Amino acid sequence: MAIIVIVFLGYNFFIYTQKPPIEVQKMSEIAIRGEKIYQDNNCTACHQFYGLGGYLGPDLTNVISEEGKGAMYVKAFLNSGIKSMPQFNFSEEEKEALVAFLEAVDETGHYPIYEATHNYGWVSIKYKK
Amino acid sequence: MNQKIPFLFLLLGLSALHLGAFFGILITLQYIYPEFLKEALAFNRLREFHVSTLIGWLILTATGGIYYYISKVLNVPLYSKKIMSIQFSILLVCSFAIYYSFLVGKMGGREYLTYHPIISLPILIAWILFAINYFKTLVGKIQNWPVYLWMWGTGIVFMIYHFSESHLWLIPSIRENFIRDITVQWKSYGSFVGSWNMLIYGTAIFLMSKIKNENTVGRGKVAFFFYFLGLSNLMFGWAHHTYFIPTQPWIRIVAYAMSMSEWIIFLSIIISWKKSLNKEAKIKGNFAYKFLLATDFWVFVNLFIALLISIPYINLFTHGTHITVAHSMGTTIGINTTILLASAMFIAYKENAGIIEANTKIIKLGYWLFNGALAGFLTMLMLGGVARSKWTFLSDKTTSFGEMQSSIQPLIVAFLFFGVVLFIGLLFVAIPLIKVYFNKLKK
Numbered sequence: 001m002a003i004i005v006i007v008f009l010g011y012n013f014f015i016y017t018q019k020p021p022i023e024v025q026k027m028s029e030i031a032i033r034g035e036k037i038y039q040d041n042n043c044t045a046c047h048q049f050y051g052l053g054g055y056l057g058p059d060l061t062n063v064i065s066e067e068g069k070g071a072m073y074v075k076a077f078l079n080s081g082i083k084s085m086p087q088f089n090f091s092e093e094e095k096e097a098l099v100a101f102l103e104a105v106d107e108t109g110h111y112p113i114y115e116a117t118h119n120y121g122w123v124s125i126k127y128k129k
Numbered sequence: 130m131n132q133k134i135p136f137l138f139l140l141l142g143l144s145a146l147h148l149g150a151f152f153g154i155l156i157t158l159q160y161i162y163p164e165f166l167k168e169a170l171a172f173n174r175l176r177e178f179h180v181s182t183l184i185g186w187l188i189l190t191a192t193g194g195i196y197y198y199i200s201k202v203l204n205v206p207l208y209s210k211k212i213m214s215i216q217f218s219i220l221l222v223c224s225f226a227i228y229y230s231f232l233v234g235k236m237g238g239r240e241y242l243t244y245h246p247i248i249s250l251p252i253l254i255a256w257i258l259f260a261i262n263y264f265k266t267l268v269g270k271i272q273n274w275p276v277y278l279w280m281w282g283t284g285i286v287f288m289i290y291h292f293s294e295s296h297l298w299l300i301p302s303i304r305e306n307f308i309r310d311i312t313v314q315w316k317s318y319g320s321f322v323g324s325w326n327m328l329i330y331g332t333a334i335f336l337m338s339k340i341k342n343e344n345t346v347g348r349g350k351v352a353f354f355f356y357f358l359g360l361s362n363l364m365f366g367w368a369h370h371t372y373f374i375p376t377q378p379w380i381r382i383v384a385y386a387m388s389m390s391e392w393i394i395f396l397s398i399i400i401s402w403k404k405s406l407n408k409e410a411k412i413k414g415n416f417a418y419k420f421l422l423a424t425d426f427w428v429f430v431n432l433f434i435a436l437l438i439s440i441p442y443i444n445l446f447t448h449g450t451h452i453t454v455a456h457s458m459g460t461t462i463g464i465n466t467t468i469l470l471a472s473a474m475f476i477a478y479k480e481n482a483g484i485i486e487a488n489t490k491i492i493k494l495g496y497w498l499f500n501g502a503l504a505g506f507l508t509m510l511m512l513g514g515v516a517r518s519k520w521t522f523l524s525d526k527t528t529s530f531g532e533m534q535s536s537i538q539p540l541i542v543a544f545l546f547f548g549v550v551l552f553i554g555l556l557f558v559a560i561p562l563i564k565v566y567f568n569k570l571k572k
Contacts, residue, residue: 004360004361004364008364008365011364011365012294015312015313015316015380016297016303016309017314018309018312018376018377018380020308020309020375020376020377021376021377021378023377024306024307024308025307025506026184026305026306027304027306027307032304032305035304039236039237039238039239040236040237040238041234041236041238042173042174042177042238042243043173043238043240044238044240044243045172045173045174045177045243046172046173046176048449049311050311050371050373050374051373051448051449051453052240052311052370052449052550053240054176054317055174055451055454055517056159056160056534056571057449058530059166060268060447075327080136083531084160084163084167084171084172085160085171086167086171086173087168089168096198102506105307106186108307108308108375109308109374109375111373112371112449112451112521112522113445114522115549116445118441118442118445121443122442123441123442123444123445124378125373125375127375128375
């Protein structure tokens with residue numbers, strides 16, 4: 001029991017301090033503000049990052065870099081109240097912050113993973129350069 | 130009054146089950162009719178009533194059962210009935226505070242813990258009080274703890290740890306790094322689900338030992354092997370959530386190797402228990418036994434799904450689709466809920482067998498409605514997941530997300546139908562239980 005607890009504590013320390021395999025900038029102040037707006041409005045109820053979150057709306061991990069989408073596309077949606085999306089009333093500044101947050105997320109990786117390599121069931125994911 | 134607290138936990142838990150299922154029906158209606166309640170309570174808030182209320186069902190009913198079993202079945206006097214009352218009062222007040230948070234839109238916005246984070250503080254205090262009461266009651270009072278006592282104790286301690294861990298995003302060094310943040314977030318969630326599973330599976334083993342009237346069920350080597358495997362899973366087996374987050378590869382490999390193995394052991398314990406039951410014990414076990422048999426079936430179904438989606442190449446296509454929801458709902462409803470209903474039934478039968486026996490027909494009907502509807506419910510989710518995965522990986526990108534969602538509407542309608550039947554089935558099972566518990570409160 002003692003051994004398993006020691007391994008657990010060491011493991012946790014590593015997770016809390018891990019450096020991701022790719023160089024990612026710390027989130028900027030405006031991106032953190034955007035994340036707070038994302039949380040305050042509980043966007044996770046409908047949207048996902050890396051496939052984690054609600055299922056009513058699309059995954060937003062790469063909404064900024066996806067072909068045909070991007071910052072303007074996101075801004076156009078934000079106050080649209082389309083389908084089940086609540087009728088938000090974000091200011092231009094709030095929209096900028098949300099876009100900055102989504103840009104920061106976009107930089108961290110790819111999802112869905114279309115270019116994975118696989119071998120005997122194991123999948124190696126593609127990291128963003 | 131203090132004597133009645135376990136029944137209050139159970140009543141609040143059963144109320145949460147039905148209220149949570151009712152909220153589930155409402156949010157499914159929002160899937161079908163996007164304008165439904167949109168102005169008053171849009172999906173981003175209504176969904177959280179459903180999720181939080183059902184988490185309440187699991188935790189309150191498991192807690193009430195543990196208090197009851199310690200004081201009324203194991204006959205160990207509680208260290209402090211006052212602490213138990215305070216714990217219950219805190220959780221009751223927090224339940225209202227969480228609803229208020231959703232109603233006024235003061236959200237924390239983190240999956241599972243979407244209420245305002247300040248409410249987590251009293252919840253944490255309630256868990257610490259539970260830990261104090263549990264260990265002060267049992268340490269030194271029972272020699273050679275059976276495995277269920279270890280499981281309950283472990284579940285409480287790790288819940289405190291992982292519940293706290295899920296709030297590390299409040300620390301800037303975690304929050305500033307998105308990959309670290311989302312990894313820690315889903316690590317903590319995987320582990321606190323593992324923690325409440327410890328409370329619930331411990332309850333299942335306790336019930337098995339009592340229905341069989343044989344203490345070896347909770348003391349055998351297999352049971353302790355399962356306990357350590359479950360504990361290792363709780364600690365390290367969370368990464369199937371974060372499989373495609375760009376973390377260090379070895380984290381995913383280690384956790385994947387750990388994950389899902391506990392189902393095999395759990396199934397083997399239940400099967401070996403069932404085999405060794407004699408006919409007389411089966412009858413004596415009554416509906417508690419029947420619900421554990423349902424658990425047995427749903428463990429098997431979920432094991433099959435879990436093993437498939439644990440293969441990384443399959444996970445690549447199922448992650449982020451309704452197939453994952455089918456797995457988590459299959460576990461929560463099929464396994465956790467059947468165990469907790471078995472527990473609630475065991476307690477009700479012990480307290481007032483007359484009421485349960487007088488309602489045998491309605492309970493049986495509810496039992497079959499519940500299990501039949503759950504099968505349909507999960508099938509619709511699986512089919513929805515297949516449609517979403519096909520859209521993600523095989524469509525030509527000319528079909529929009531909205532069009533894909535519209536194409537699965539018939540499945541959502543069928544899902545709603547099964548959800549309503551499931552709700553009615555649960556109601557039939559719960560009515561006699563509620564009668565028994567209310568009678569206990571009146572006395």
